[in-house]
Amino acid sequence: MSDQETVRCVLMRGGTSKGLYFHESDLPASGPRRDRLLKRLMGTPDVLQIDGLGGSRPITSKVAIIAPSTRDDADVDYTFAQVSIGDDEIGYNGNCGNISSGVGPFAIDEGIVPAVDGITVVRIHNTNTGKKLVAHVPVEDGKSKVDGDFALPGVPGTGAEIVMDWSGTVGAKTGKLLPTGNPVDDIELSDGTRVAVTICDAGNPAVWANAEDFGLTGSELSAEINENTALIDRVRELRGRAAVLAGLCADWRAVDRQSPGIPLAGLVAAPADYETLNGADIAARDMDLRIRLLFMNRLHESIAGTASICLAAASRVPDSVPGKISANRADGLLLAGHPSGITPVRVEGSPDHFGLLGFSRTARRLMDATAYYPRSTF
Numbered sequence: 001m002s003d004q005e006t007v008r009c010v011l012m013r014g015g016t017s018k019g020l021y022f023h024e025s026d027l028p029a030s031g032p033r034r035d036r037l038l039k040r041l042m043g044t045p046d047v048l049q050i051d052g053l054g055g056s057r058p059i060t061s062k063v064a065i066i067a068p069s070t071r072d073d074a075d076v077d078y079t080f081a082q083v084s085i086g087d088d089e090i091g092y093n094g095n096c097g098n099i100s101s102g103v104g105p106f107a108i109d110e111g112i113v114p115a116v117d118g119i120t121v122v123r124i125h126n127t128n129t130g131k132k133l134v135a136h137v138p139v140e141d142g143k144s145k146v147d148g149d150f151a152l153p154g155v156p157g158t159g160a161e162i163v164m165d166w167s168g169t170v171g172a173k174t175g176k177l178l179p180t181g182n183p184v185d186d187i188e189l190s191d192g193t194r195v196a197v198t199i200c201d202a203g204n205p206a207v208w209a210n211a212e213d214f215g216l217t218g219s220e221l222s223a224e225i226n227e228n229t230a231l232i233d234r235v236r237e238l239r240g241r242a243a244v245l246a247g248l249c250a251d252w253r254a255v256d257r258q259s260p261g262i263p264l265a266g267l268v269a270a271p272a273d274y275e276t277l278n279g280a281d282i283a284a285r286d287m288d289l290r291i292r293l294l295f296m297n298r299l300h301e302s303i304a305g306t307a308s309i310c311l312a313a314a315s316r317v318p319d320s321v322p323g324k325i326s327a328n329r330a331d332g333l334l335l336a337g338h339p340s341g342i343t344p345v346r347v348e349g350s351p352d353h354f355g356l357l358g359f360s361r362t363a364r365r366l367m368d369a370t371a372y373y374p375r376s377t378f
Helices: 032-042 103-109 222-226 229-245 252-258 305-315 321-325
Strands: 004-014 017-023 062-068 076-083 118-126 131-140 162-165 185-188 194-202 204-210 264-269 289-295 333-338 341-350 353-361 363-374
Touching (some): 004 103, 032 363, 076 103, 103 118, 103 131, 204 305, 222 229, 229 252, 229 289, 305 321, 305 333
Parallel strands (some): 204 264
Antiparallel strands (some): 004 017, 062 076, 194 204, 264 289, 333 341
């Protein structure tokens, strides 16, 4: 077309997120030109992303950039980008656990990694954090398998189970599981209240606090949180002050600009019966705790994959905020109740050495696409 250019991409669902997956060789080099292209493809900035491929929610405005790895201990290099929606911004300062679950299938189906029928192991170097994660991808007839009996809360139906091991991502951004060295820190907010938090870094950095300290029960859904501007402002301040303590930004007031997305902010509560976004009844006996995660200043409809990793790790730290709520199960699982259901996270070992820190996800290629963008973008 005379006034448009094209770029190849794959639209994939990875876990409970959806995004555009690219070969790095199909994009401009890292920098402003690449950023401008990705934002234009998504339709950012616009709260509806109506003139692009984004879905107007943080979980549908994501990008994965993949290439053969430059490291001997990895098969692919993977860069994650979170494209803002209403703001003209794009962030690379963390990883996404859900989008990560699509990297292995993409690499296999695109011929970057040789397919091995049964299970193909894909070693993934995440360039955002410099850490390595490992995907165990079901394969059949040389392609990643889609059909299976694994059910993922927040995704309709079932699919082939992809097991992701994140034990190599402890200290992803700060170099330490506990960036401050403390299982609990007291943070004083501008309104004079003091909040006990656990700042933990595995998968992605996150700050965990008790839901009751923010006037919540832990069973709230989207409308009750997203429309509560006072609550959102308090959690933003909590996130900002935790980011300063973790060395992720210099001024808590500028956290959305200096450290967008991380640390994640989670409000935890003891098990209780509640109703999901889809109207399903969840029983207290089926979970170890409840979690309401705020991501990009909105309630996450389920739980981010990296947040589940961080939560599981933090739950094994003695005297931590999540640790005081959840008990160490003999089966090596943490069962986290979130707005879409219950997610099991595998956690084996201790904070000194996690032998396994991971979760299972499903992924599906939705479209192999030629994306168009106006030539005037540049």
